[in-house]
Amino acid sequence: MLASLLNKFVCAVSFSTALWPGFPPLPFPRSRLPHWHLPWKSTGGIPQQVYDELVRYTQYSSAVYQPLCPNPLGNELVTEFTNLLTGVHGFVARDDGRQEVIVAFRGSQQLPDMLTDSNMLLIPLDSVGPPLNGSGDARVHAGFGVAFGSVSDLVLDIVVEQLRQYPSYSVVLTGHSMGGALAAIGGTLLKANATGAAVRVFTFGQPRTGDANFADLLDKLIGSDNVFRAVHTWDGVPTIIPRSLGYHHHSTEYWHFQEPPSRKNVRQCTGQEDPKCSAAVPSTGINLAHDVYFGQVMTTDATLCL
Structure with missing residues (x-):
């Protein structure tokens, strides 16, 4: 059974690497399936409420891929934002029933370009947004940092204004793929500059975004219990940027x-x-598992915007 599943995975990865030839090939030949010692059996799973939240923000992260999204999940669209130079796009929505302001960042078809040598440099977090006290030596991926910096003032100003009008509301930042990296950076900067706000971050297929100092800072400011970094089975994007380059994932x-x-x-x-989770699976780059999260196709569901 396991060998059959792995063969299907290898076929999927072979297809994905054909589409993105710049990504690394399979780390093993098809004739030699690896014997990974992974915890396949469930240990009871997670609470239904947490699972439902993951599904909900997966849908926001999918909705933001649509060219027009007038009613994200049936809620109020506050504004959309776009930077044509960096390709960043997203929206700010408001759910009055749940008393939430939601910031969703779109993933990028330019992700392969973001993984070139020049973009893989780590740059100070202070250089990509408003001044941040206590950031220490926190550094983030240059490509992701510049991308977020291109919309940081606009996005943070809009969110702060929403919180001024609705002071009891919380903030959720979410995104898929590169959008998840932007949500992580944005959540850190927002929490640092609007400390009274309750902030949560939900990401899906997020690549490593910064160094260990950034991971520690994010966990400290937002709280690891408020960070939900989802990985779908064999998705290779979360581990495509290796730790050997100084990168480190944040919780949880x-x-x-x-x-x-x-x-x-x-x-x-x-x-x-x-080491008992997705970090144990060798990265195979962008593959089919990256495009579907919790049963939701991430780029094509226009019904989420009606």
Whole structure:
């Protein structure tokens, strides 16, 4: 059974690497399937409420891919934002029923370009947004940092204004792929500059975004209990940027380690780089698992905007 699943995975990866030839090939030949010692059996999964939240913000992260999204998940669209030079796009929405302001960042078809040598440099977090006291030596991916910096003033000003009008509301930042990296950077800067706001971050297929200092800072400011970094089975993007380059994931990973989508098939991982979770799977770059999260196709569902 396991060999059959792995063969299907290899076929999917072969297809994806054909589409993105710049990404690394399979780390093993098809004739030699690896014997990974992974915790396949569920240990009870995660609470249904947490699973439902993951599904909900997966839908926001999918909706933001649409060219027009007048009513994200049926809620109020506050504004959309776009920077044509960096390709950043997203929206700010407001859910009055849940008393939330939601900031969603679109993933990018330019992700392969973001992984070139020049963009892989780590730059100070202070250089990509408003001044940040206590950031220490926190550094982030140059490409992601510049991308967020191109919309940072606009996005943060809009969110702060929403909180001024609705002071009891909380803020959720979310995104898929590169959008997840932008949500992580944005959540850190927002929490640092609007400390009274309750902030949560939900990301899906997020690549490593910064160094260990950035990971520690994000966990400290937002709180690891308020950060939900989801990884779908074999998705290679979360580990495509290696730790050997100085990168380090922040907390808290929720690994959907096997199908079908269910709370019982999701594991809440420990710490920042849990060796018993997706970090144990060799990265194969962008693959089919990257395009679907919790049963939601990430780029094509226009019904989420009606």
